Amino acid sequence: MTPSSPASAHEDSAHEDSATVRTRREGPVLHVELYAPETGNAVTEAMLDELLGAVTAPDPEVRVLVLSGAGDDFCLGGDRAEFADWLEEDPTGRGIRVAGEKARRVCEAISGNRAVTIARVQGKAVGAGFALALACDLRVGAESASFRLPELALGLPTAWGGLLPRLIHEVGAARVRELILTGRAFDATEAQALSVLQRVVPENELDQAVEAWAKPVVRRPEAALRVTKALLNSYAAATRMADPSFLDAELMASVAAAGRRTPPRTPGPDQSHS
Secondary structure (H helix, E strand, C coil): CCCCCHHHCCCCCCCEECCCEEEEEECCEEEEEECCHHHCCCECHHHHHHHHHHHCCCCCCCCEEEEEECCCCCECCECHHHHHHHHHHCCCCHHHHHHHHHHHHHHHHHHCCCCEEEEEECCEEECHHHHHHHCCCEEEEECCCEEECCHHHHCCCCCCCCHHHHHHHHHCHHHHHHHHHHCCCEEHHHHHHCCCCCEEECHHHHHHHHHHHHHHHCCCCHHHHHHHHHHHHHHHHHCCCCCCHHHHHHHHHHHHHHHHCCCCCCCCCCCCCC
């Protein structure tokens, strides 16, 4: 089998807009953009639904899927107002369970996608935003990018979208333990040293860096690319001693419900989107 020629690729398509996700097709490259810049692209249940539709089983001719965020930040994490509403409506955490299961399916659809997935990260990638970026095969960040996992400070476990086993596999248990327990932010340089990012560039060169990765990938034979991705994912999974990410939604809901029954504490300066 030979790679598709440029002439056989689909013509570039215009933006397909939904409420919080925009997609754009450029031949064999599909761009998926989180589009809620007024909230820092905070992840809502509606966004998860739209993301799932965008990243699940794209056209077989799509060889590369680029995940990005509109505005100053890639993604500031989950929408805390919606999270509070779910607990208000059902103190047992049913809404959190439903959204948590969708989060797991979205991240699995990204990591297991037949296309090569690239995260294009600018500004902050916090909590759920960090998880979405980490689910991608390749991750490039602007020099000004930063990352943080604030869940523990918010009274929640680090249990969203299968983030924890994926992060331990990519970074290592000792370093992950320190990042989670302290909840400290770290910059793009450290992110690259930890393999959270594979490349760091000035922000105005992000698109060029994405293109530099995408250009050779789209020339690869489809069958070889698909099988290689499956092999990489299989070997990565085999090196994890356990991957209980199917419990993420239950853990998040249970801890949130338990926290609701305890007296609230005064929010600290590190309490931002999770």
